[in-house]
Amino acid sequence: ETGVTQTPRHLVMGMTNKKSLKCEQHLGHNAMYWYKQSAKKPLELMFVYNFKEQTENNSVPSRFSPECPNSSHLFLHLHTLQPEDSALYLCASSQSGVTDTQYFGPGTRLTVL
Amino acid sequence: GQNIDQPTEMTATEGAIVQINCTYQTSGFNGLFWYQQHAGEAPTFLSYNVLDGLEEKGRFSSFLSRSKGYSYLLLKELQMKDSASYLCAVLDSNYQLIWGAGTKLIIKP
Numbered sequence: 001e002t003g004v005t006q007t008p009r010h011l012v013m014g015m016t017n018k019k020s021l022k023c024e025q026h027l028g029h030n031a032m033y034w035y036k037q038s039a040k041k042p043l044e045l046m047f048v049y050n051f052k053e054q055t056e057n058n059s060v061p062s063r064f065s066p067e068c069p070n071s072s073h074l075f076l077h078l079h080t081l082q083p084e085d086s087a088l089y090l091c092a093s094s095q096s097g098v099t100d101t102q103y104f105g106p107g108t109r110l111t112v113l
Numbered sequence: 114g115q116n117i118d119q120p121t122e123m124t125a126t127e128g129a130i131v132q133i134n135c136t137y138q139t140s141g142f143n144g145l146f147w148y149q150q151h152a153g154e155a156p157t158f159l160s161y162n163v164l165d166g167l168e169e170k171g172r173f174s175s176f177l178s179r180s181k182g183y184s185y186l187l188l189k190e191l192q193m194k195d196s197a198s199y200l201c202a203v204l205d206s207n208y209q210l211i212w213g214a215g216t217k218l219i220i221k222p
Binding site: 041098 | 148211
């Protein structure tokens with residue numbers, strides 16, 4: 001257990017569905033991250049929140065929409081996804097920024113049909 | 114462009130020693146991380162190097178040479194539970210974390 005939980009662990013959705021991924025950290029951290037992990041590819045940083053403010057959006061398509069209501073919770077809202085969006089979506093947190101060790105959740109395995 | 118290179122896969126024998134290399138070409142350098150990721154699980158932090166030299170933590174050691182753009186992770190007395198992917202990540206001058214694709218380590222009895 002890393003102190004970061006993600007739900008659901010597995011998700012299958014059609015291209016017209018709307019779903020949300022949830023991440024919660026119990027570490028008292030102030031920075032949270034969404035990553036996409038595809039097989040044999042480097043981790044792709046999608047979004048960064050620091051003290052609830054979005055500080056980074058790495059050219060992510062608008063069909064992915066993050067939400068950070070407080071420092072402990074992070075959501076990734078999904079709509080009209082494409083099959084190439086199928087991947088493992090990892091959430092992470094750190095004390096205050098990327099120079100600090102990141103603690104990862106177990107991920108949500110997303111399959112888009 | 115920025116790039117991190119790691120071998121895709123390595124195989125080693127239980128009880129032996131293995132060295133996983135990571136070379137990087139980034140715009141500046143502010144530190145290098147190693148993470149371990151077991152299949153289906155979260156990556157977990159192993160080490161952080163910002164100065165040249167060897168950092169030892171039990172069976173695991175991490176080495177950094179900034180002039181060569183090179184790091185390695187050394188695993189001693191390998192155990193079956195060390196079968197995992199090992200991810201190298203570099204913090205560049207803009208404090209962007211650049212990740213390698215990871216090295217899958219297979220341990221055989």
